[in-house]
Amino acid sequence: MVTLTINGEPREIDANPDMPLLWVLRDELKMTGTKFGCGVASCGACTVHIDGEPTRSCQALIGDLEGANVTTIEAIDTPAAKAIQAAWVELQVPQCGYCQSGQIMSASALLTATPKPTDDDIDAAMEGNLCRCATYARIRRAIHRAAEIMEA
Amino acid sequence: MLHYLNASLPTPQPTRRAFLKLSAGAVGGLLIGAVIPHKGLANTASGAVATPFVHITPDNRVIVLSKHLDKGQGTATGLATLVAEELDAAAEQVEVEFAPSNPEVYKNLLFGVQGTGGSTAMANSFDQYRQAGAVVRAMIVAAAASEWGLPASEITITNGVVSGGSNSATLGALSALAAAQEPPTDVTLKSPQDWVYIGKGFPRVELPMKTRGSVGLFGMDVQPDGGLVAVTARPPRFGATLASVDATEALALDGVEAVLEIPQGVVVIASNTWIAMQGRDALTLDWVEGSGETRGTDALLAEFRASLDEPGLPSHPRGDAAAKLAQAAQVVEAEYVFPYLAHAPMEPLDMTVLYDGQSATFWGGSQIQTVDHGTAAAVLGLEFPQITINTRWGGGSFGRRATPDGHLTAEAAMIGKAWLDAGNAARPIKLVYSREDDIRGGYYRPMAVHRVRAGLDAEGNISGWEHRVVSQSIFTGTAFESFTVKDGVDHSTVEGISDTTYAIPDMHVDVHHPAVGVPTLWWRSVGHTHTAYVMETMMDELAVAAGRDPIEFRLAYLTGDARLAGVLQLAAEKAGAAGPEGTHRGIAVHKSFNSYVAEIADVRLRDDGTVKVEKVTCGVDCGVPINPDNITAQVEGALGYGLSAILREEITMVDGEVEQANFPDYTPLRITDMPEVEVHIVRSDAAPTGIGEPGTPPIGPAVANAVFRATGTRIRELPFTRHGLA
Ligand code: FES
Ligand code: FES
DSSP: OEEEETTTEEEEEOOOOOOBBIIIIISOOTTTTTTTSOOSSSSOTTTTEEEEEEEEEOOOOGOOOOEEEEETTOOOHHHHHHHHHHHHHHTTTTSOOOOHHHHHHHHHHHHHOOOOOOOOHHHHHHHTTOTTTOHHHHHHHHHHHHHHHHHO | OHHHHHHSOOOOOOOOOHHHHHHHOOTTTSHHHSSSGGGGGGSTTTEEEOOSSEEEEESSSSEEEEEESSSSSHHHHHHHHHHHOOOOOOOEEEEEOOSSSSSHOOOOOOTTSOOOTTOOHHHHHHHHHHHHHHHHHHHHHHHHHHTTOGGGGGGGEEETEEEEEEEEEEEEGGHHHHHTTTOOOOOOOGGGGGGGTTTTOOTTOOOOOOOOTTTBBBGGGOOTTOOEEEEEEEOBBOOEEEHHHHHHHHHHSSEEEEEEEETTTEEEESSSHHHHHHHHTTTTTEOOOOTTTOOOOHHHHHOOOOOOOOOOEEEEESHHHHHHHHHOOEEEEEEEOBBOOOOOSSSSOOEEEEESSSHHHHHOSSSSSSHHHHHHHHHEEEETGGGGEEEEBBOOTTTOOOOTTTTHHHHHHHHHHHHTTTTOOOEEEEEEEEHHHHHHSBBBBOOOOEEEEEETTTTOOOOEEEEEEEEEOSSSSSTTHHHHEEEEEEEEHHTTTOOOOOOOOEEEEEEEOOOOOOOOOOOOOTHHHHHHHHHHHHHHHHHHHHHOOHHHHHHHHHTTOOOHHHHHHHHHHHSSSOOTTOEEEEEEEEETEEEEEEEEEEEOOOSSSSSEEEEEEEEEEEOOOOOHHHHHHHHHHHHHHHHHHHHHHOOOOOOOOOOOSSSSSSSSOOOOOOOOOEEOOOOSSSSSOOOSSTTTTTHHHHHHHHHHEEEEEEEEOOGGGHHHHH
């Protein structure tokens, strides 16, 4: 039994300790906002925040998360996340949208840590998030736009 | 995909009578159920207008039923735009749901079956969905006129508000009365100068949801009560057969419910996706030695290359290419190699099935609903009305979710049946592909080799063009064979070559279609993925050999194709004389899916010799630009997808076994390689044509032509990783 906090709520999880958090969220708790893209830390679709850090939930084993504080796309509401979500709609970023939960989780963490990111900062923070629809040009613009929204 | 029909058939016009018959239903008024035998349609709450394509609810929502799958290309919003335009609805009140599977009502007018592909969605729906909006509008107007005692001519609708005299009401407030109105037998569509949305903009209907986790949108996220997950262990080589399986260890795992054998492989069913995958890893499988396709890609390439020396089946030969080449002042000759490519949509394939012996329900990103429906019926021995297909938003497709054999639905159906046959109670089962299943699962863009011999006369004009292609046929042996295969030639292998609009009078194109046991499929822009690369790098090479400017050289051969010339000139003008300092420029222009795209790439070489595409300037003509921002987005994405392929993507096989497995070794484009993209759209008034795919073909040759200017090397074997360029 692992006790942790998910989106502000205390949860007790009874699962194989080797089960990745991704599958606890998706299949045990039926929280499907966090996506499965590769299972090997190579696409970023499964990104959540664990204790504020963007983390690939497909690699975070539930047995290692005793006491952890997990935030997923369903509940993220930091000022950075709100600015990112607003900029994402304003610039019409998503196409299929399947990667976008992960993109938004990564971009929100970037903006919280670095409120005025450069293009190099964006490359470094977002390189692990694949978008097969190649919405990258808009992602870059929308992160800059979100920085403006936050400043205002 | 099936855009080939565009060329051979007149623009389809649903007969007005048939269309209006199908539009005539309203809950509580005319019963649509009587006209369209499908339970999905009669389901709206009473008081709602419920035509096959548009519902208006009393709480003032306008629901557009999309007959097309939206897998990111924006079609749902496109259809919503057409309805909202004629209905004069407010953008905020418009929602989209996917239509039920019913080919009679929801067929793609260019396919004859319900399905999405070949960049045909807007082309075939442009009149149909505008008419659907106009019919509903007329019913609302009639309702307001009778309610307020005014002539219909005094009723107006603006931004979702109905007004007449001193009265006003929402669409929703009038829906119950409107539902009781006789639908008109004739409607007049707006003139283009009155459009408020078409050509201007309409926000993507689902984007707010897609920034909050897309909860409930995708097939992968279907989580019905009591649902189980299935993963299949498939053969290591295409077509290999199972010798034996030992499932003892798998069945011992907590959460594994069953291990079932079906023709596709061995299925592990569990309560959780991860447990199902663990169970699959625990299987001991033996495959029949030497069964299936055992050739590797090196062996296949050698065979393909050997075929280049043998005459193939001709495709639209004209003039006398051999004679012209014999007289040519110089001849440029080149061979090209294109690898197999995986589509790798971000949402791996999935399909959920609930089968109870009498009926079956499916949930997933069905792209050719009629094929999936028919496949399920055949596998399960059911009639069409016993099967429901619930289409979900697709997490990308690029062609992968449209399979002419419906293999995914067939597999899900077989799993549902095997589960029931094993004595279990019916439960929803979601068949899930892992990324490894996806990358190794075939249905690839076929490998292709080309050989071209093109001559120039003493004045630097083209003098004869011989072109041979060796590639598997995508369409032969499928239900769609008759669309592209004629006299043994699958036109999708040579599209963009033998039907080029460059005025080349002496051209001989021929083709070999080798039989290979690797399943192939249309991949965003189909044959154009390789034919445009060859045509546009070859035109560049000829221009250089002739000492002519590459734009002027192309324009000289485009006198018969003003729209293709137009986008090239537009892109050239917008790109200016040269790119940023230190960049090299390459251009390409190509027509596909009846749309015209020119791309001008400004490319830098990094210190390590790899290619960085800095900027791409595009000229686009896809007829009436229904939603310009979505056209821009599609061209951005399509060229990113094409760039991804030429830089680093390839599927290789050793002794028939695929070497790549997941994104660490099948490596799509990341943000660090995405260029800045500028898209310039021609304000055409021609009928709208496709935009999901046409942005893909020109990027490869544009970049390759720039690389030639930077390095002096012509890249003729893809991807660029083979040359240290990526
Ligand atoms: S699913 Fe975790 S990184 Fe791809
Ligand atoms: S929006 Fe489709 S994968 Fe990113």
